[in-house]
Amino acid sequence: xxxxxxxxxxxxxxxxxxxxxxxxxxxxxxxxxxIIVGGGGHGLATAYYxxxxxxxxxxxxxEKSWLGSGNIxxxxxxxxxxxxxxxxxxxxxFSMKLWExxxxxxxxxxxxxxxxxxxxxxxxxxxxxYRRRGNAMHLSGAGGTLLSADELREIAPFxxxxxxxxxxxxxxxxxxxxTARHDGVAWGYARAADQLGVDLIQNCEVTGFRREAGxxxxxxxxxxxxxxxxxxxxxxxxxxxxxAAAEMRLPMESHVLQAFVTEGLKPTLPGVITFGAGxxxxxxxxxxxxxxxxxxxxxxxxxxxxxLPVVEDVIEGGMALMPMLGRARLLRxxxxxxxxxxxxxxxxxxxxxxxxxxxxxxCYGGFKxxxxxxxxxxHLLATxxxxxxxxxxxxxxxxxxxxxxxxxxxAQPNLH
Amino acid sequence: MLIPHPLLGPxxxxxxxxxxxxxxxxxxxxxxxxxxxxxxxxxFLRDNxxxxxxxxxxxxxxxxxxxVVTRNTLTHEILDVELATDVARRGT
Numbered sequence: 001x002x003x004x005x006x007x008x009x010x011x012x013x014x015x016x017x018x019x020x021x022x023x024x025x026x027x028x029x030x031x032x033x034x035i036i037v038g039g040g041g042h043g044l045a046t047a048y049y050x051x052x053x054x055x056x057x058x059x060x061x062x063e064k065s066w067l068g069s070g071n072i073x074x075x076x077x078x079x080x081x082x083x084x085x086x087x088x089x090x091x092x093x094f095s096m097k098l099w100e101x102x103x104x105x106x107x108x109x110x111x112x113x114x115x116x117x118x119x120x121x122x123x124x125x126x127x128x129x130y131r132r133r134g135n136a137m138h139l140s141g142a143g144g145t146l147l148s149a150d151e152l153r154e155i156a157p158f159x160x161x162x163x164x165x166x167x168x169x170x171x172x173x174x175x176x177x178x179t180a181r182h183d184g185v186a187w188g189y190a191r192a193a194d195q196l197g198v199d200l201i202q203n204c205e206v207t208g209f210r211r212e213a214g215x216x217x218x219x220x221x222x223x224x225x226x227x228x229x230x231x232x233x234x235x236x237x238x239x240x241x242x243x244a245a246a247e248m249r250l251p252m253e254s255h256v257l258q259a260f261v262t263e264g265l266k267p268t269l270p271g272v273i274t275f276g277a278g279x280x281x282x283x284x285x286x287x288x289x290x291x292x293x294x295x296x297x298x299x300x301x302x303x304x305x306x307x308l309p310v311v312e313d314v315i316e317g318g319m320a321l322m323p324m325l326g327r328a329r330l331l332r333x334x335x336x337x338x339x340x341x342x343x344x345x346x347x348x349x350x351x352x353x354x355x356x357x358x359x360x361x362x363c364y365g366g367f368k369x370x371x372x373x374x375x376x377x378x379h380l381l382a383t384x385x386x387x388x389x390x391x392x393x394x395x396x397x398x399x400x401x402x403x404x405x406x407x408x409x410x411a412q413p414n415l416h
Numbered sequence: 417m418l419i420p421h422p423l424l425g426p427x428x429x430x431x432x433x434x435x436x437x438x439x440x441x442x443x444x445x446x447x448x449x450x451x452x453x454x455x456x457x458x459x460f461l462r463d464n465x466x467x468x469x470x471x472x473x474x475x476x477x478x479x480x481x482x483x484v485v486t487r488n489t490l491t492h493e494i495l496d497v498e499l500a501t502d503v504a505r506r507g508t
Contacts (some may be wrong), residue, residue, distance in 0.1 A: 240464035251460040253436065254489070299434045301489045302466040307417055309430045342460045398460040399453075411459050414434060 003107055022187060023067075023194035026201050031227030032060045034381060035219055037206045037242060038235035039063025041072035041182075042359060042366065044189035044200075045374020046234055046381070048106075051196035053375065054382035059198045060228075062221060064205035068186030070237055074304070074336035075367040076259050076293045078272050078283060080117045080177035081142045084133045087392030087404040088345060093140040094389045095372030096176060102371055108188030111181035111286060116271035118147065118156070118171040120321075126276055130172040137174065147171045155270050158324050166277035166320065177272060179283050185370055208245045209356060216355035232357040232381050234373075237337035238302075239360035246353055250361070251342040251398050253413045255296040256335040257364045258306040260314065262328040264288030273321070280317030282325075290328060292318055296338060296364065298414040306335045338364050344416030345404035348377055348386070348393040357381055358395075363416055419485060420497050424478060431477040437462050438470035438484045441504050466490055472500060 001007075001020050011018050034050055036043045039061045050056045063069070079099050081092035103110050121127045130146065137144040148170045149161060161168045194200055201223070208220035209231065218227035235242050240250050269284040282292035294314030297306045311333060318325045341347065341361035346369070348359045359377045362369060376387035386394070392404055398411075409415040417429035444454035466489055473483045482500035487493065 238466075240462070241466050244463075249457075249461040249463060251462070253462055253464050254466075299429075299487075300436070300464065300469055300471060301492065303490055303492055307429070307492075309428075399456045413436075 003109070022191040023200050026060075026199040028060065028201050028204065028221070028223055028226050029199065031218065032199070033058040033229050034060070035226060035228040035231045036061045037219065037231065037233045038070075039067040039190070039200060039202065040070045040234065040236070041068070041186050041189065041370040042236065042362075042373045042377070043234040044068075044186060044193055045370050046232060046359070046377045047198045047374075048189045048193040048196065049375045049378035050382060051193060051198055054378055056382055057197060059193075060226070061193070061198060061200050062204045062206055062219070062226070063200070063202045064222070066202050067190050067200060068183055070235075071336045071338070071366060072182055072186045072370070074259065074334060075182055076281065076283065076291050077179045077182045077285070077367060078117065078177070078281065079112070079180055079368045080174055080272070081140070081368070082117065082119065082133065082137055082144065082172070082174045082177065083406060084136045085404055085406055088406065089136055089140045089142070091372055091376070091389040091393075092368065093142045094375075095369050096142065098371035098375060099180065100176070102185070102188070106188040106192040108184065108191060109181075110184040110188050112178065113180070113286070114176050114178040115283075116173055116175045117177035117274065118152070118173045118271065119274045120152075120159075120168050120171045120276040122166040122169055122277045124169070127169060134172050143174060143176055145173045145175065147173050156273060158268075158322055159273070160321060160323055163320060179272065179285070181286075182367060189374070206242060206245070209353070211353065214354060216353055228355075230355050230357065230381055232359065232377060234359040234377065236339045236360045236362045236366055239339045239358075241302075243358065246351065246356060248351060251347075251411075252339045252361050253300050254302055255298065255338050255340045255414060256301045256303060256306045257293065257296045257338050258310055258314065258333055258335045259291065259293040260311075260333045261285070261289040261291050261331050263331050265290065265328060275317050275321040278317035278320065280314060280321055282318065282322075289331060290325065296340065296414060302337055304335050304337055338362070340413035340416060342398060342411040342413060343403035343405040344407055344409075346373070346393050347395055348373065348380060348390050349395045350380070350384070351395070417492055417494070419473060419483070419494060421475065421478070421483065422497055422499055423481070427475070427478060429473075431475060432473040432483075433476045435472040435474060438472050438500075438503070439463070440472060441484075441500065468495065
């Protein structure tokens with residue numbers, strides 16, 4: 001079934017009886033060539049690109065719950081490629097290019113909207129840092145414009161420019177950034193992968209990896225043993241738990257990040273806006289709700305909920321930035337579990353065990369990376385070599401001293 | 417979260433700064449032949465369990481003591497709290 005304008009009209013005239021299911025509900029086969037553990041955005045994208053770009057078959061995605069039940073359903077939907085370091089920025093720009101064609105590629109409306117992101121700065125030093133970041137973005141082809149306070153006033157007059165402690169001096173804008181419908185991304189990849197013959201298996205938790213002569217030959221699951229030539233793990237949030245079954249300790253801690261949405265309002269925000277003096281980012285969903293978030297809670301947790309002091313801290317940041325936020329009523333808040341890595345950057349690499357591959361450590365920046373993460377992980381699984389834009393995301397970078405630390409805070413995951 | 421401080425009674429977790437896994441108390445021997453590897457593991461690798469976790473909290477806005485808090489990372493329930501000096505002296 002292909003989605004098209006013609007199809008919508010046809011279904012409207014025939015009582016919407018022709019819409020089929022988006023994917024099959026598969027039962028596991030005894031063995032596959034490739035098993036992807038984790039049916040979230042990254043796992044589904046990996047399966048899709050393995051089948052589509054690398055022409056592989058006999059692929060299964062194993063999900064312990066329902067597809068898209070983890071962080072792809074819990075984020076603040078921001079897509080951007082405004083990183084600084086050479087190990088990161090080309091990867092995120094590669095991701096941005098995939099976002100720009102994703103809907104045509106998947107034949108699915110992911111509501112990708114390039115409504116721009118503005119990172120505000122509040123001091124001369126911060127302006128210099130953002131100018132440098134903007135130059136790094138231009139080197140990778142991501143674009144970007146440095147806005148003065150006057151230019152910014154025309155775009156976002158509601159900001160608190162004259163805050164006594166953190167006056168707004170301007171912002172770095174990436175015009176191509178924006179937001180996407182997070183669940184739509186998972187559903188789009190799931191449907192497209194299913195159409196290419198990938199088996200999507202839900203309610204199937206991986207509990208162990210079976211090895212023979214040091215090589216992975218399959219996975220133990222809640223639905224029995226499933227054989228596999230190669231196993232790729234993409235379970236951000238639960239990475240340490242899953243990889244413990246392969247006796248691996250990872251350079252990461254699990255933390256909870258909370259997010260919030262207000263009641264629906266008329267169009268108010270021109271795009272994504274981030275506060276440069278605290279940690280606060282906000283955008284407006286297509287339904288009108290202001291979607292925002294801030295810092296992680298800061299202690300190890302696997303509970304998908306946070307505590308009230310961080311709620312207060314995030315909303316204080318919001319009130320300092322745009323006081324009108326205080327007139328909106330908060331509708332919901334929720335939490336998601338993040339792999340906070342030791343340098344704030346992800347890992348996409350082979351493990352020390354033959355046939356076992358790992359993708360994780362996304363901290364709270366995994367959503368924007370979804371297409372590229374899937375693409376380069378599929379590249380690694382299919383060819384056994386890292387894709388050129390992901391060649392820095394290796395396990396051994398910590399031991400070798402090549403950490404990719406955008407914030408420069410060192411091995412303290414709750415500060416990234 | 418309220419942390420039951422062994423000397424001060426229940427205190428708001430907001431008064432504390434979090435450091436991480438209490439195994440950080442066990443610094444590797446810098447003179448051992450495998451010190452380089454041991455320190456790399458010590459600095460970067462964590463068990464990160466889902467369930468019972470022993471961790472270091474610093475009472476920054478209180479009596480500035482370091483505590484070892486045993487907490488369930490699935491429920492946030494606090495099971496035990498000790499002064500880190502007591503734990504370090506005991507050598508576990």
